[in-house]
Amino acid sequence: MDRLPLFDTHAHLDTEEFAADRDSLIREIGESMLGFINPGCDVESSRAALKLAHTYPFVFAAVGLHPEDIGHCRREDLQVIEAWARDERVVAIGEIGLDYYNDEESPHEDQRFYLVEQLKMARRLDLPVIIHDREAHADMMDILLSEGKGVRGVLHCFSGDWAMAETMLEAGWYFGFGGTSTFKNDHGVREILKKMPQDRILFETDSPYMAPVPFRGRRNNPLLTARVAEKAAEVRGIPVETMMAIATKNSKILFPKLKIDEKMV
């Protein structure tokens, strides 16, 4: 079977949900599509992401400290992340950001500290960032437009409104669309997907979370990026393979260290 011109910019294949079939699933992904980026969330998962990226030519790593994991991170971890970020297989700093929903173990002030430090790191290394923003839109925009000024990146699983999208488009940001764009009740994100300039759209799954319809509630995996692309093609009224190639080309532009098959896009 020919591979689809499809790329998943966000999948956590290092997680325990994939313990039983990780290698066979990743091989199937490599035969069916162009690959995926595996972001880390702390030192351990960043190490695991790096290992996957050195095992499979179509798997790329991002390294970073996630806001939900800040509770068990130490300042020295920032130096470990920065050293790993120089690896040729690391295409971004991520997953980093703010989460004011799952914040029992992660005081907001600490989350902001680690976010700002990792934005500075991205600027020093000239790497894009992968941003997680849950119920923290106002602080996120403040930080990205001040301390993050000039840093490039994607707002993964974008959940803001159109006013936020416009502001962040103006500042050069990309937008990650995944399972939520297929959910019956989530009209808002589809409206944004419809209006979004075509050169800022990225596809993602956030596997193992956020499985698209009709797999909602089950384990997600990068092969289901195809469902996201189908929904986007439907919403925007263009052929699905065209939609896939557009989003993959955008991924290559935002993440210059990605080495994916030129002929496909």
Ligand SMILES: [Zn+2]
């Ligand atoms: Zn994630």
